[in-house]
Amino acid sequence: MRTFGKPKRPIFRKGAVDAFVMTTSRSLGPLNYMRIWHDNSGIGTRQSWFLNFVIVKDIQTGEKYEFIANRWFAVEEDDGQVDRLLPVAGLEQKKDPNFLFNTHSQRNLYDEHLWFSVFMRPPRSRFTRVQRVSCCMAFLYLSMLTNAMWYGTVPQHPTSNALRFGPFILSTAQIGVGMMANLIIFPPSFLIVFLFRKSRPRKLRPSRIDRALDLDGRPQYISSGGVEQSKKMRRKKRFSLPWWFVVLAWLLVIVCIAVSVFFVWAYGIQFGNEKTCKWATSLVTSFFSSVLIVEPLKILLMALLFSCIFKVEPSDDDADEDEEDPRLRYDQEWIPERRNEGVGYRPMNQTALQAIREKRLQEVRMWEIIKEIALYIFYLWVILILSYGNRNPNAFYLKDAFDNAFLRIGNPDVDFTKVVTTSDYWSWLNGVVMDQLRAQNWYNGDAPWGFKGFLDDRVNRLLGYGTLRQVRVRPQTCLYTDASEMGTLPIVGNLDVYSGGGYVVELKGLESEIRDRLVTLQGLDWIDRYTRAVFLEFFTYNAQVNLFGVCRVMVEMIPGGGMVPSSRFDGITLLPYQTTFGVFILICELLFLLFILYFTYQCFRACCREKRQYFHQYWNYVDMTTLLLGWTAVGLYAYRYVVTRDILEKIFESYGNEYVNLQHVALIDEIFGYMIAFLTFIGMVSFIRLLRFNRRMGVLAATMRQCWNDLLGFGFVFFTFFIAFCLMFNLFFYTDLEEWRNFVTAFETCFSMLLGKFKFDSMRQTNIVGAVFFFFFALSMSLVMINILMTIIIRAFEVIKTDLFKQPNEYEVMEFLWARAKSYFGLSGRRGRVAPTSQDPQNHDKGNGKNQGDDKAWEVNQKVDMLIHHINTVYFHGNLDLSNKDWMKEIPQRRNITGRNRNQFH
Numbered sequence: 001m002r003t004f005g006k007p008k009r010p011i012f013r014k015g016a017v018d019a020f021v022m023t024t025s026r027s028l029g030p031l032n033y034m035r036i037w038h039d040n041s042g043i044g045t046r047q048s049w050f051l052n053f054v055i056v057k058d059i060q061t062g063e064k065y066e067f068i069a070n071r072w073f074a075v076e077e078d079d080g081q082v083d084r085l086l087p088v089a090g091l092e093q094k095k096d097p098n099f100l101f102n103t104h105s106q107r108n109l110y111d112e113h114l115w116f117s118v119f120m121r122p123p124r125s126r127f128t129r130v131q132r133v134s135c136c137m138a139f140l141y142l143s144m145l146t147n148a149m150w151y152g153t154v155p156q157h158p159t160s161n162a163l164r165f166g167p168f169i170l171s172t173a174q175i176g177v178g179m180m181a182n183l184i185i186f187p188p189s190f191l192i193v194f195l196f197r198k199s200r201p202r203k204l205r206p207s208r209i210d211r212a213l214d215l216d217g218r219p220q221y222i223s224s225g226g227v228e229q230s231k232k233m234r235r236k237k238r239f240s241l242p243w244w245f246v247v248l249a250w251l252l253v254i255v256c257i258a259v260s261v262f263f264v265w266a267y268g269i270q271f272g273n274e275k276t277c278k279w280a281t282s283l284v285t286s287f288f289s290s291v292l293i294v295e296p297l298k299i300l301l302m303a304l305l306f307s308c309i310f311k312v313e314p315s316d317d318d319a320d321e322d323e324e325d326p327r328l329r330y331d332q333e334w335i336p337e338r339r340n341e342g343v344g345y346r347p348m349n350q351t352a353l354q355a356i357r358e359k360r361l362q363e364v365r366m367w368e369i370i371k372e373i374a375l376y377i378f379y380l381w382v383i384l385i386l387s388y389g390n391r392n393p394n395a396f397y398l399k400d401a402f403d404n405a406f407l408r409i410g411n412p413d414v415d416f417t418k419v420v421t422t423s424d425y426w427s428w429l430n431g432v433v434m435d436q437l438r439a440q441n442w443y444n445g446d447a448p449w450g451f452k453g454f455l456d457d458r459v460n461r462l463l464g465y466g467t468l469r470q471v472r473v474r475p476q477t478c479l480y481t482d483a484s485e486m487g488t489l490p491i492v493g494n495l496d497v498y499s500g501g502g503y504v505v506e507l508k509g510l511e512s513e514i515r516d517r518l519v520t521l522q523g524l525d526w527i528d529r530y531t532r533a534v535f536l537e538f539f540t541y542n543a544q545v546n547l548f549g550v551c552r553v554m555v556e557m558i559p560g561g562g563m564v565p566s567s568r569f570d571g572i573t574l575l576p577y578q579t580t581f582g583v584f585i586l587i588c589e590l591l592f593l594l595f596i597l598y599f600t601y602q603c604f605r606a607c608c609r610e611k612r613q614y615f616h617q618y619w620n621y622v623d624m625t626t627l628l629l630g631w632t633a634v635g636l637y638a639y640r641y642v643v644t645r646d647i648l649e650k651i652f653e654s655y656g657n658e659y660v661n662l663q664h665v666a667l668i669d670e671i672f673g674y675m676i677a678f679l680t681f682i683g684m685v686s687f688i689r690l691l692r693f694n695r696r697m698g699v700l701a702a703t704m705r706q707c708w709n710d711l712l713g714f715g716f717v718f719f720t721f722f723i724a725f726c727l728m729f730n731l732f733f734y735t736d737l738e739e740w741r742n743f744v745t746a747f748e749t750c751f752s753m754l755l756g757k758f759k760f761d762s763m764r765q766t767n768i769v770g771a772v773f774f775f776f777f778a779l780s781m782s783l784v785m786i787n788i789l790m791t792i793i794i795r796a797f798e799v800i801k802t803d804l805f806k807q808p809n810e811y812e813v814m815e816f817l818w819a820r821a822k823s824y825f826g827l828s829g830r831r832g833r834v835a836p837t838s839q840d841p842q843n844h845d846k847g848n849g850k851n852q853g854d855d856k857a858w859e860v861n862q863k864v865d866m867l868i869h870h871i872n873t874v875y876f877h878g879n880l881d882l883s884n885k886d887w888m889k890e891i892p893q894r895r896n897i898t899g900r901n902r903n904q905f906h
Contacts, residue, residue: 012049017122021059031056031065037083038073040356043820047360048074054086068093075357076364082353100307108299114139114193115291131196131249138253139189141260143286146181147279148267178285182294188256195241195249202243205323240321373690379595380683382588387676389585390669394545395571398460402551402569405436405457416553419565425534425555426522429468430515433536437466438511453656459542460549463651464659465508466538471498473530489663491535491554498533506659507538531557539662546578547571550666572662572669574644589637596630603627619689626682633675640668699800707796714792718785725777726750732770737762754782 011018034054040047051069058064067086072078093099110120111127118132271279306312407416414431418424439451439458451458469481469488483489483500491498505521507514521527527534533556540549550570555563576582603623607614614620643665650660688701704711726746733740739749739759752758753774764771 017124019124027060028058032088034067034086034088035083036067036069036073036086040075040082048072048077050074050077053089065089066094068099070099074360075353076360080353080357094313095311097307097311100311100313101303104303104306105299108302112299112302113295114189115295125197126199126201127193127197134250134253135189135192135196138192138256139185139290140287141257141264142185142188143181143283143290144264145260146184147177147282147286148264148271150177150181150184150282175285178282179289179293181282182286182289186294188252192249192252192256195245195252198239198241199246199249200240200243200321207323369690376683376687376690380680380687382591382595383676383680383683385585385588386592387673387680389576389581389588390573390673390676392545392547392571392573394547398542398545398547398549398571399569401457402549403567405455406432406551406553407567416565416567419555420562422527422563425527425563426518429518429536433466434511434515434518437462437507437538455540459544460540461543461656463539463541463548463656463662464654465506466536467507467659468505469502469535469537470504470527470531471502471533471535473532488537488661489667491533491552496532496556498535502535508659533557539660541656542571545571546573546575548574548662550662570666570670572666574647574665574669592630593634596627596634599623599630600627619686622682622686622689626679626686629675629678629682633672633679636668636672636675640665640672643668699797702800703793703797706800707792710792710796711789714785714789718781718789721780721785722750723747725773725781728773729770729777732767732773733763736766750777753777754786 034056036051036054038049050072053069054067056065056067066089068089069084069086071084073082073084074080075082107122109116111117111122111125113120114132114135117127118129118136121127121129121132268276409415409432412418414428416428416432419428436456438456439448439454440456441447448454448458453462454460455462481501481504488500490500505517505526533554536551536553538551540551541547542549548571550568550572552569553565553567555565557563577586603620606620647660647662647665650658726743729750730740730743730746734742734746737759738745740746749758758774760771760774763774
């Protein structure tokens with residue numbers, strides 16, 4: 001048994017490779033098996049260990065024995081064992097392609113990846129971190145130079161498929177240049193790495209074996225007559241270069257950096273701002289292609305080559321070759337041989353192991369729930385940020401400004417809300433619209449220089465011009481413009497649904513020309529008895545609040561005479577990434593995409609694992625609805641981005657003077673907002689499921705499951721009666737009361753009546769029969785049906801309440817967290833350790849707890865034997881025959897002989 005005392009560095013850490021030097025009283029000989037176990041100490045995951053492999057190397061003979069495990073030593077993982085017997089790995093096991101590929105890929109990732117190895121460098125590699133960082137610097141400077149030299153192949157104007165990120169433009173040509181530059185600089189960077197990695201040190205380090213023995217206070221060898229010094233252990237040396245090649249590697253690094261800096265400076269003074277941004281984009285492409293493509297591809301190819309084709313075992317590290325050979329002798333009499341008896345292992349208590357396993361599994365489940373809650377809270381936070389970032393608070397003030405400018409004038413003669421006749425509408429167009437669509441003169445009569453194309457508020461830029469569009473009953477009088485030509489959508493009015501086409505008048509040109517055109521249209525009775533609706537549509541951009549305005553003012557013609565005015569002003573954000581908060585929103589959008597991918601993977605894995613049973617839980621339908629809404633939102637976001645890019649290109653090309661229709665992108669943005677709103681709602685409701693670990697919080701879900709079938713039957717009866725009353729009230733009042741004019745409004749009004757909001761006086765004055773049926777509606781729906789619903793829920797709650805406290809609560813989060821806190825601060829007892837099972841039947845009988853006194857006496861006997869053996873070794877050089885009882889008689893004689901020899905020596 002070996003103990004490590006207090007080592008200078010932490011040992012047995014996660015992902016670490018530990019090496020130890022241990023002495024034995026004699027040669028172990030060929031090893032066949034190794035027994036590995038641990039005492040299950042630690043907190044949480046620190047109780048669990050995953051062992052990859054163990055290598056035992058005889059420093060005298062150079063023989064190496066590999067014991068491959070690749071298994072967990074944990075009560076909650078694998079088969080739940082903490083004690084294993086590992087056989088020595090044979091040639092077939094060492095040459096296994098799976099083992100070789102995993103080993104090669106893992107070691108190459110830590111050592112061969114140029115960028116990752118800076119942080120994950122193997123501790124026993126001669127390729128230092130300083131050298132690795134220098135290679136990375138040389139790679140970056142060579143990338144700068146190569147991208148600058150190849151930059152002439154990139155077109156001056158990127159294609160329409162280029163992506164814009166602020167000042168940076170990413171196109172396929174720039175990506176190609178970045179990849180090509182990465183391939184060009186791969187040979188010199190590989191050469192520098194090769195020279196650093198293969199260069200031997202100028203002077204070998206002292207042997208770790210000798211240093212370990214010096215610290216332990218033991219001699220490396222003992223002088224004795226007739227003992228010849230053994231030959232030094234011969235090791236098979238790997239290929240390496242002389243030490244001065246590292247100097248050549250440093251020279252190459254310095255030359256590459258210096259030359260690159262000079263030529264990059266020479267190219268840079270010729271580049272303008274636009275070329276510099278494109279060059280920087282290619283440089284970033286080169287860096288990420290090296291980190292994510294070239295280096296991983298190199299690691300993968302090397303692992304496949306050495307594991308599947310050559311089947312070469314992973315080579316040892318450089319520490320053995322960079323140090324001197326140990327000074328040892330082939331003499332087994334250096335340290336006298338100890339007796340084989342030793343303190344036996346205490347047996348494993350299977351009952352205690354099972355209890356610890358159950359407790360550990362409960363902890364694992366508890367941590368999974370806590371992680372799920374934390375992850376879901378983070379997901380909800382991302383959704384809330386997206387819902388807030390998708391809507392600009394200034395949109396309300398923009399809408400209010402348009403209302404005050406075009407609708408609520410305050411003058412009854414030109415107030416849009418007072419428009420009821422055709423003459424009123426023409427007066428509003430000539431008086432209000434023409435004054436607001438163009439920036440008017442200043443208060444002193446000066447012309448508004450610099451505000452061409454702005455509205456009269458001088459902050460909203462008109463995109464192109466406004467239009468007047470008329471929808472008529474007879475399309476024979478004027479020239480009809482199809483909706484596809486206008487880019488407009490159908491509009492839902494108060495009286496009807498109107499198509500996106502119509503007869504269009506463009507409000508462009510000088511203000512005096514537009515006024516004359518409107519006067520001409522009024523004189524020609526452009527709005528007559530065949531007109532069904534007239535739309536004033538224009539679109540703006542407010543740079544101060546970064547909002548695009550979608551404006552529509554509509555009047556509908558009543559067949560019996562008169563007009564119904566209505567309007568809609570929307571403020572949408574199409575350029576969200578122009579501020580710091582916009583960049584934060586972009587990060588949240590990327591996180592949302594990662595969450596959707598993660599939830600999709602979880603749903604697919606659960607569906608494959610549970611198969612048909614997956615569709616028997618209603619929460620799984622909620623998850624599928626979340627995925628459907630999430631992927632719909634992702635698709636709408638991509639579609640909105642494409643449409644927005646086309647609109648911005650059209651605005652840039654025409655300098656904002658060409659007609660641009662924003663109805664499509666406004667509709668996409670609105671539906672996208674709906675998807676985010678639905679996701680927020682479902683996310684908040686689904687949070688109830690995460691609280692299922694608590695029996696009190698699970699009452700609601702259990703109650704709904706208990707009464708689900710009864711609720712389905714009640715819902716069918718309830719909605720049958722409800723729809724019947726809606727139809728009846730619609731037939732009674734649709735000609736007199738606005739809230740009953742169609743079935744949809746009747747449905748909404750009936751729901752309001754259930755909440756106690758209704759206008760009984762208007763119903764009674766309109767139709768006395770309808771007022772009577774209102775009494776029956778209130779009696780049947782508000783009293784009878786609602787009470788039946790409450791009865792069903794209360795009955796199910798009583799059933800659940802009876803069984804609730806009979807079930808043990810194994811998911812108490814607060815108790816678990818409190819216990820963990822006490823354990824962390826040392827306020828609770830230490831967790832039980834589990835010792836390995838002894839294979840000795842005698843020891844097994846002692847471990848059953850029947851003869852604890854015999855067990856203690858046996859331990860005392862073993863300790864006495866060890867003490868006597870130590871005395872024989874230290875004071876008598878192992879010359880006493882401890883197997884014979886007469887050895888005690890020889891002690892006085894040997895003491896006299898020892899004293900006489902000492903006197904002669906002095």
